Amino acid sequence: xxxxxxxxxxxxxxxxxxxxxxxxxxxxxxxxxxxxxxxxxxxxxxxxxxxxxxxxxxxxxxxxxxxxxxxxxxxxxxxxxxxxxxxxxxxxxxxxxxxxxxxxxxxxxxxxxxxxxxxxxxxxxxxxxxxxxxxxxxxxxxxxxxxxxxxxxxxxxxxxxxxxxxxxxxxxxxxxxxxxxxxxxxxxxxxxxxxxxxxxxxxxxxxxxxxxxxxxxxxxxxxxxxxxxxxxxxxxxxxxxxxxxxxxxxxxxxxxxxxxxxxxxxxxxxxxxxxxxxxxxxxxxxxxxxxxxxxxxxxxxxxxxxxxxxxxxxxxxxxxxxxxxxxxxxxxxxxxxxxxxxxxxxxxxxxxxxxxxxxxxxxxxxxxxxxxxxxxxxxxxxxxxxxxxxxxxxxxxxxxxxxxxxxxxxxxxxxxxxxxxxxxxxxxxxxxxxxxxxxxxxxxxxxxxxxxxxxxxxxxxxxxxxxxxxxxxxxx
Amino acid sequence: xxxxxxxxxxxxxxxxxxxxxxxxxxxxxxxxxxxxxxxxxxxxxxxxxxxxxxxxxxxxxxxxxxxxxxxxxxxxxxxxxxxxxxxxxxxxxxxxxxxxxxxxxxxxxxxxxxxxxxxxxxxxxxxxxxxxxxxxxxxxxxxxxxxxxxxxxxxxxxxxxxxxxxxxxxxxxxxxxxxxxxxxxxxxxxxxxxxxxxxxxxxxxxxxxxxxxxxxxxxxxxxxxxxxxxxxxxxxxxxxxxxxxxxxxxxxxxxxxxxxxxxxxxxxxxxxxxxxxxxxxxxxxxxxxxxxxxxxxxxxxxxxxxxxxxxxxxxxxxxxxxxxxxxxxxxxxxxxxxxxxxxxxxxxxxxxxxxxxxxxxxxxxxxxxxxxxxxxxxxxxxxxxxxxxxxxxxxxxxxxxxxxxxxxxxxxxxxxxxxxxxxxxxxxxxxxxxxxxxxxxxxxxxxxxxxxx
Ligand SMILES: Cc1ncc(COP(=O)(O)O)c(C=O)c1O
Numbered sequence: 001x002x003x004x005x006x007x008x009x010x011x012x013x014x015x016x017x018x019x020x021x022x023x024x025x026x027x028x029x030x031x032x033x034x035x036x037x038x039x040x041x042x043x044x045x046x047x048x049x050x051x052x053x054x055x056x057x058x059x060x061x062x063x064x065x066x067x068x069x070x071x072x073x074x075x076x077x078x079x080x081x082x083x084x085x086x087x088x089x090x091x092x093x094x095x096x097x098x099x100x101x102x103x104x105x106x107x108x109x110x111x112x113x114x115x116x117x118x119x120x121x122x123x124x125x126x127x128x129x130x131x132x133x134x135x136x137x138x139x140x141x142x143x144x145x146x147x148x149x150x151x152x153x154x155x156x157x158x159x160x161x162x163x164x165x166x167x168x169x170x171x172x173x174x175x176x177x178x179x180x181x182x183x184x185x186x187x188x189x190x191x192x193x194x195x196x197x198x199x200x201x202x203x204x205x206x207x208x209x210x211x212x213x214x215x216x217x218x219x220x221x222x223x224x225x226x227x228x229x230x231x232x233x234x235x236x237x238x239x240x241x242x243x244x245x246x247x248x249x250x251x252x253x254x255x256x257x258x259x260x261x262x263x264x265x266x267x268x269x270x271x272x273x274x275x276x277x278x279x280x281x282x283x284x285x286x287x288x289x290x291x292x293x294x295x296x297x298x299x300x301x302x303x304x305x306x307x308x309x310x311x312x313x314x315x316x317x318x319x320x321x322x323x324x325x326x327x328x329x330x331x332x333x334x335x336x337x338x339x340x341x342x343x344x345x346x347x348x349x350x351x352x353x354x355x356x357x358x359x360x361x362x363x364x365x366x367x368x369x370x371x372x373x374x375x376x377x378x379x380x381x382x383x384x385x386x387x388x389x390x391x392x393x394x395x396x397x398x399x400x401x402x403x404x405x406x407x408x409x410x411x412x413x414x415x416x417x418x419x420x421x422x423x424x425x426x427x428x429x430x431x432x433x434x435x436x437x438x439x440x441x442x443x444x445x446x447x448x449x450x451x452x453x454x455x456x457x458x459x460x461x462x463x464x465x466x467x468x469x470x471x472x473x474x475x476x
Numbered sequence: 477x478x479x480x481x482x483x484x485x486x487x488x489x490x491x492x493x494x495x496x497x498x499x500x501x502x503x504x505x506x507x508x509x510x511x512x513x514x515x516x517x518x519x520x521x522x523x524x525x526x527x528x529x530x531x532x533x534x535x536x537x538x539x540x541x542x543x544x545x546x547x548x549x550x551x552x553x554x555x556x557x558x559x560x561x562x563x564x565x566x567x568x569x570x571x572x573x574x575x576x577x578x579x580x581x582x583x584x585x586x587x588x589x590x591x592x593x594x595x596x597x598x599x600x601x602x603x604x605x606x607x608x609x610x611x612x613x614x615x616x617x618x619x620x621x622x623x624x625x626x627x628x629x630x631x632x633x634x635x636x637x638x639x640x641x642x643x644x645x646x647x648x649x650x651x652x653x654x655x656x657x658x659x660x661x662x663x664x665x666x667x668x669x670x671x672x673x674x675x676x677x678x679x680x681x682x683x684x685x686x687x688x689x690x691x692x693x694x695x696x697x698x699x700x701x702x703x704x705x706x707x708x709x710x711x712x713x714x715x716x717x718x719x720x721x722x723x724x725x726x727x728x729x730x731x732x733x734x735x736x737x738x739x740x741x742x743x744x745x746x747x748x749x750x751x752x753x754x755x756x757x758x759x760x761x762x763x764x765x766x767x768x769x770x771x772x773x774x775x776x777x778x779x780x781x782x783x784x785x786x787x788x789x790x791x792x793x794x795x796x797x798x799x800x801x802x803x804x805x806x807x808x809x810x811x812x813x814x815x816x817x818x819x820x821x822x823x824x825x826x827x828x829x830x831x832x833x834x835x836x837x838x839x840x841x842x843x844x845x846x847x848x849x850x851x852x853x854x855x856x857x858x859x860x861x862x863x864x865x866x867x868x869x870x871x872x873x874x875x876x877x878x879x880x881x882x883x884x885x886x887x888x889x890x891x892x893x894x895x896x897x898x899x900x901x902x903x904x905x906x907x908x909x910x911x912x913x914x915x916x917x918x919x920x921x922x923x924x925x926x927x928x929x
Contacts, residue, residue: 001787002584004592005825015561016831022914023841028729031863032703035731041599043829048561051825055565061585064573072575079480080573083525092536097549098755099892100540101884107538108754121518133611133757134811136798147656169798173808177622178656182803220506249517251504256511267811271480273569276586277576277775277814279611279757295652317652321552321614321645321744322755330532337531340522343481350481350488352503357491373495373503397582402575429480432487458783463581465788472780474792 002061002464005054009044015051061464062276063402069434071358073377073405073423074168074216076246076268078351081338084271084331093330098322102307109306112299112323115333116283122336122344123242123262124255125285129294130324135243137319138263138282139174139210142239144316145261145286145293146208147178149237152293152314158207158236164193166217171210171241180207191219191370191379195226202234212241213257214248214375218355218423228258237261245269246427247352247376250345261286270332281325281332295319350428351376354435358426361439365446369421377425379418382406386449387456389420394467395448395459399441542752545887546916550699550867550907552613552643553755554747556725557911562749562822566815576775576814580790581782587789590814591777593821600727600824601741601763602734608817609774609809610760613721613744614646617691618653619762619807620719620740623771624689625659626806627717634659635687639673641666641696642721650691662687668898671700671860671869673707682714689717689740695726698869698897699905700862708737724748724761724820726865728836740764749823750816759816770796773807775814835910839866842917843908849921850906853928859903867907869894874928876902882927888920 028034035041046054063070070077088094092107102109116128132138143161150156161175165184172182183201188194193211209231214220221227231238240254240262246269254262266272267280274280286294292314300309308323339347352375359368359378366380382389393403405423426435449456458467483491488500497503504512523531547555566572570585577583577590594606610616621636638650640663654661662685665674673692682690690711694702704720711718719740720733725747733741745759746752764772770793778792798805827835843866850856855873872879876893883890891904908917 001789002588004588004595005821006592006595009828014828014831015826016559016828016834018827018831018834018838018910020838020842020910020913023838023845025841026837028837029840029844029863031701031730033701033705033730033736035727035729039731040829041727041732041832043596043599043827043832044825045828045830046825048826051561051822052564054825055589055822056568058585058589059565059568059570061583061588062570062574062577063579063582064570066569066573070575072578075575077575080569081480083528085567085572087529087532090532090536091541091543092533092539093541094751094753095541095543095555096539096754097542097547097555097752097889098553099549099551100889101880104540104545104884104889105754107535110538111535118519133615133813134809136808136810137611137615140808144652144656168810169800169802169805170808170810172803173798173801173805176803176805177808179658180656220504222506222508225508225510248507250513252507252511252513256513265811273572274575274811275566275815276571276574276583276590276818278609278812279814279816280811281757282811316655318614318645318648319652320649320756321612321643325753325757326755327751327753327757334528334532337520337523337528338525339480341517341519343522344517344519346481349500349503350483353483353488353491353495353500356495356503360495373506375506394579394581397579402582403579429482431482432491460581464584465581465786466782466784468580468780468782468788468790471794472790472792474778474780475787476778 005046006044008046008050008054011045013045013047015046015048068400069430069438070402071404071424071426072402073425074243076425076427078271078427079429080271080273081335084334087334088327088330093326106306109299109308111333113301113306115329116299118336119264119283120285122249123264123285124253125262126288127291127294128283128285129298130283130329131295131320132263132282132284133320133325134278134280135263135265135282136170136174138284139170139241140177141284141295141316141319142261142263143174143178143180145290146237148293148314148316149290150207158205160205161207162201162209164211164215166215167210167212168216168241168243191217192221192223195223198227199230202230206234206236208237208239210239210241212244214244217379218374218377219370220375224257243268244376247348249348250341251348260290266328266332271335272328272331279325279328281328347428354426354428354430358424358435362442365442366422369418377423380422380424382420382422387453389422390470391457391459392445393422395445395456397460398462401438401441545889546912546920547889548891548906548908548920549889551892551905552744553752554907554909555752555911556747556909558749558751559823559826561826562819565822566819571815571818577791580788584789587777589818589821591789593817594777596821596824597761597763600724600732602732603741603763604766605769605772606763607772607774607776608814609812610762611813612756612758612760613742614649616742616760616762617646617721618650619773620742621650621654621689621691623740623768624717624719625657626771627768628688632688633686635685636661637664637681637685637687637690639664639692641698642691642693643697646721670862671698672702672862675706679710682710682716687716689719691719693721695723695865698860699864699867700860701865704733704736704738712737725836725839728832729840745816745820748820750819757813757816759813759820771806774809774812838910839908842912846908846917846920850924853925859897859900867905869903869905871900872902872904876904879927883923886923888923
């Protein structure tokens, strides 16, 4: 293992330039709980060049979209445009304090206001809050809105949230975090939500159904109109997990499908970088009848004046300090403006085209689980591989491709009968050439399996560490 | 062709042919007609790169930022310096454009950086377990409250004691998070002289309510440093989990909360190398004892063995998390604050042991300088006499609104108005960082003197 920054520490060196010629008192103040001079924390002492080399070397053993193809299903690992990064770092935003007098942040309010409107249009909702910090946080906000709505408006106790068995783990986790009971609806033979089962499960306890459309199986829930009707007839609400929005921009909108609440993951569809796990952003939108429940503040406009509006009568309150992940949201805003309406639609078209192309091209090696067109990602069956899907895709690492999503490795969950399923989401920013190359590599790995099964079983072979077993035991 | 699409017409034709379709439109045949968009999205037409830059530059210009005006604003977010090394590393695309390290074999560097964050932050909190997933200081505190509830559900009443002297925004977030679980929040008052916790009330309430935990902040919302050891003593005696929200920079001067007996340490990581960004994104610090590890939300990095038996970094203990445990997960967190935690790790490496202390000392000294000189002005008084670190509350003889306004015309963000503390009006929370030099502090003093005259 590479030494840690702590291992590199030496006495009496430093990287910092921390001094002030006027204030240089080294006398410790008398405060309760003061840490004496000889009580060290154990922070490292290293020079600036050592820090830069240490971290630069660490980045060399990491893999981003800028390094290569990243078909990680459900994560929408598209290219993150550089101009967005640059423009998110303008001093007027980067160096603004959140608690400045309102009138010194007019640019912030205007940006937020416009962003809310763009997102509302993109998702077919009426109002948006930019506050949630990630998709799961948007879900949580949505769940609190649902809870508050039944409490305040309907004066009803509804304790159940329905989720599909194919739903992302955050859906059931968000529901139970807010104290709801989760009930799971199964997937039918065609890979869609089992409507008959849904019908049976609807009762006056059901507050809402959370749904991803297209689902995490890469299929469009084509019964969505009927589902929405059933849900609303039952007096329940319909929540849209917007993680897969890249499949439908400009084609259809959650609002038009009948969803009442929706979030969008800007770090997926709107190209903001994932940062090795975050920060992302998960703005949450609602139909008009739920606007007054949104987290506060939202940006508002009065004549020509933009301002933060705290006066939403039924608000669930704050879900986070301040206004949201402004640095991240700025990148998403730049993305929308660069693409325009036509560009966003083409983004979706090409994302779906790429996924279907990949599905067809890989069909002999990895047949699609459901034998039909897919949306922006394709679910392939790894059962006919001679080695486990887990080790097969590890070999991709040696070829400079990030493995796709599998059970437990990636962000979605598949039921037992899909234990060796592989979810691939190429995104629209891969060229036909890179897709062809990827298919070729898959074939090559298949040949390698025939020649030397063990070699593939032990992949990857080009990295600083060897294969790490699934859910490996931790060494304490 | 707009935006970032990479397929040309020829590509599209060939690809459609392979799929066996004629038109792009037929890819979407599963989407029922009635819900298809029949118009274009009503969004602005595409911007050229330079037009986009102009648009953003103009928006940014409509904000006044902290390089333009002297910033005496705090309240949980501070105008500290951000060393150039931080931006240099985190703008590298290998970290910036990668996903959560689900494939450890190709992410050892990223995993190590996150692991080092855990190590470094543990030195600051004084507790061994650290996660970098809470979104900010407010949600970290709420996450800690949920942990208390999960840990103590069986033994205690579903009640939570919370100090009145936490940031108002944090309390709002906490209330939102607790509303679902139906956890009742009871507030613990502060002493109107010292600004510190009212310990008698704390003792009594703990006895009466038998709560799942007690949440407090130090330095608190008045800038006052609490007697942490005394709080944890009271909590420990009653077997109540103590949760602190702290400013990590104070540990340059003070003992770690872990050492003082705090069970769960939370805080806002922004002071450690993260730009203000109008309040986000930032970093939620969350840290606890080994015995509570299964309750901590979010990603944990640990060491495992590869198939050759060599040590390697990996995400560990994933059966706590949503992608494995689903509705039984201890939190729903998925995307998190990874890159911001790396920022603060780089920051801590950069300042190091001595720099960290120096920085905290500078903040303390400059705060003392400003405070002492302001108190020389006529009718300007401290509201509380407790010890402070980098901010303090002052009571003025005239309307604070007028002061803020007039200071603004002198290019000073004078402080944060507190509407009403214990019926005392016209109070201002004034905050100082190392970035303000003596001249800046003197300018604040002379400006205020002029306004009050
Ligand atoms: C379908 C789906 N829903 C929800 C989420 C959670 O979003 P986030 O990671 O932004 O919290 C994800 C992301 O992994 C997802 O793929």
